[in-house]
Amino acid sequence: MILAGGVGSRFWPLSTPRRPKQLLPLVSDAPLLADTVGRLAALIPAERTLIVTSSSLAASVRAMLGQLPAENVIAEPRAAGTAPALAWAAATISRRGAPEDVMICVHADWAIGDDAEFRATLARATEVAESQRSLVTVGVVPARPDPGFGYIEPGEVLASARRVKRFAEKPNRETAARMVASGYLWNSGIFVWRAIDFLSEVRAHSPEVAPSLPLAESGDIDRFFSEVTPISVDEGVLERSARGLVIPGDFGWDDVGSWAALHRVRRRDELGNATFGDVHSVSASNNVVHAEGGSVVLYGVDDLVVVSRAGMTLVTTRERAAELKLLLEVLPKNVRERP
Numbered sequence: 352m353i354l355a356g357g358v359g360s361r362f363w364p365l366s367t368p369r370r371p372k373q374l375l376p377l378v379s380d381a382p383l384l385a386d387t388v389g390r391l392a393a394l395i396p397a398e399r400t401l402i403v404t405s406s407s408l409a410a411s412v413r414a415m416l417g418q419l420p421a422e423n424v425i426a427e428p429r430a431a432g433t434a435p436a437l438a439w440a441a442a443t444i445s446r447r448g449a450p451e452d453v454m455i456c457v458h459a460d461w462a463i464g465d466d467a468e469f470r471a472t473l474a475r476a477t478e479v480a481e482s483q484r485s486l487v488t489v490g491v492v493p494a495r496p497d498p499g500f501g502y503i504e505p506g507e508v509l510a511s512a513r514r515v516k517r518f519a520e521k522p523n524r525e526t527a528a529r530m531v532a533s534g535y536l537w538n539s540g541i542f543v544w545r546a547i548d549f550l551s552e553v554r555a556h557s558p559e560v561a562p563s564l565p566l567a568e569s570g571d572i573d574r575f576f577s578e579v580t581p582i583s584v585d586e587g588v589l590e591r592s593a594r595g596l597v598i599p600g601d602f603g604w605d606d607v608g609s610w611a612a613l614h615r616v617r618r619r620d621e622l623g624n625a626t627f628g629d630v631h632s633v634s635a636s637n638n639v640v641h642a643e644g645g646s647v648v649l650y651g652v653d654d655l656v657v658v659s660r661a662g663m664t665l666v667t668t669r670e671r672a673a674e675l676k677l678l679l680e681v682l683p684k685n686v687r688e689r690p
């Protein structure tokens with residue numbers, strides 16, 4: 352089950368409501384969503400792959416992923432957070448007659464360095480979810496003390512996993528360093544559980560979602576998403592459940608959250624430039640450049656983000672690339688919302 356909603360405003364001006372980041376070729380030559388589906392194909396066949404996206408993107412997603420049955424692209428009438436989205440997916444699996452099947456839940460906007468190890472970790476998590484009847488999350492072994500991610504503190508050992516002692520919100524840099532030194536894991540948002548077990552925990556612990564479950568079970572998607580209270584799965588279920596387990600994963604995971612993140616996940620030239628398109632760099636290093644429909648030439652500059660598309664060019668620094676939401680708030684509407 353792949354979550355593929357959202358706009359990704361931190362990838363403006365390339366990302367727009369009609370063409371959000373999950374539909375863009377940000378890490379490879381293929382869109383992020385297509386990469387995600389392809390990465391899972393050796394583990395999960397197309398007919399058992401569900402995509403949850405917004406109603407405005409459903410047609411584009413179906414066109415991109417023609418190998419999936421059209422009904423496997425679920426169009427949310429309203430964005431309501433990950434808890435309702437996952438509850439709807441679990442109910443969909445149950446309605447199709449497989450409530451005891453295991454759901455593997457991932458996001459469409461990640462970079463993965465080692466696809467084979469990623470699939471092997473998911474297979475291990477599946478075994479734990481089945482044998483322990485638990486809600487399993489994959490905690491990524493940190494590559495650095497990053498304040499941009501949430502963290503998981505592992506607790507006591509149980510079989511081939513550990514109990515989740517606590518979830519920690521995004522810390523400051525000093526706290527992140529202490530957490531990494533103490534064995535915390537990144538909260539990746541990778542979840543593995545049987546559909547029936549997840550729905551049971553939603554009923555027991557999530558008053559925001561549980562009253563609307565009968566609508567999900569009957570297949571009334573419009574009423575379900577209009578009546579449910581928006582909430583994340585971490586807050587609405589996992590932080591309240593005693594059935595949470597965590598297993599470590601080390602497969603080059605990265606959350607592609609801003610232009611600056613592409614410097615970590617794209618191939619770089621000998622001077623550290625991560626580029627896409629027709630880009631020429633002279634005496635320039637450690638830049639991120641995305642060129643569509645034209646050429647970009649860099650000369651004597653370092654640590655920049657340059658994004659060029661038809662009629663629009665953005666230039667900022669890698670350090671400030673995560674602040675694009677603040678930029679969009681002050682730009683004129685005709686610039687901000689240019690198609």
